[in-house]
Amino acid sequence: MAGGAAAPRALVALDADGAADKINLMPQDFFAELCEQIIQHLNHKFPGVNTAELCQRMQTSGIEINVGDLEKIANIISFLFSTAARNGLSTEELVTTLGNAVSTLPKHAVQVIRHVWNERGKSISVSEDARSMATVGQFVDIKWKLGVAVSSDSCRSLKYPYVTVMLKVVDPSGQITDKSFEMTIPQFQNFFRQFKEMAAVLETV
The missing domain is CATH 3.10.450 (Nuclear Transport Factor 2; Chain: A,)
Structure with missing residues (x-):
């Protein structure tokens, strides 16, 4: 698997930083919205991921999460998607990597990542120009x-x-x-x- 080494690095960070525990707090619809914004950003259709607005809506719904935690999750998922795109991972390869690297990731998050990557993953193109602009x-x-x-x-x-x-x-x-x-x-x-x-x-x- 081409991305076997790179993708787990993001997932190890997910586990080490405790971000997986924070994802457990996120209802499936909010996590799906975050993943969708990340994919749209990587496709240059959204200017960026509005974690502050999403965090405010989650807090209004009674979910205890702060914007710093949400930004951490967004950064790791963004790195995961962009690395998977760069290495041409299929949906099954990405899900296998998820399963092997992080046992604490909630089932609903894996389902969302599988669905979003299956629907949108192939549309991501990580060009050299895009990577240089990202700095x-x-x-x-x-x-x-x-x-x-x-x-x-x-x-x-x-x-x-x-x-x-x-x-x-x-x-x-x-x-x-x-x-x-x-x-x-x-x-x-x-x-x-x-x-x-x-x-x-x-x-x-």
Whole structure:
């Protein structure tokens, strides 16, 4: 089996980090949704895996799991799928590897992985370009709003206008994260000027 050495490494991490125990807490539908998002991300159809949103929904349903644990599970399953794709594993080879490497993985998780890989696994293409891009975070969305400072480290006086910028970024592991920061009006104007300069350069390419 071509992926016999690489795939168990992900599964050993799954066992050693206690992630298999956390998967036990996840109902089948939530685990299936996570696996589906991972597959879609690997197929470049989703910008990333939104573990924060999924975690919030799970917690609302009464499931005790934190976003760090969910990110750990997502990273390991993502590595498992991408390694299996790179090594051309069939569904049965992947399931055999799962069974041999981790005895603590719940039955419903193995069933989900089998189903998702059987339905979607062949569509994953792990190209060199995709692998090199995966080392850099990717921008997804930007929002901004104008406000008035009540208290701020960068604004000396109250009632001073400021701009809050909210970015949605996919980190190298494929997780969607939200970043936000405040700027004074002069800082925002400089920020805007730099974007205009970038746009002007891009028009000449």
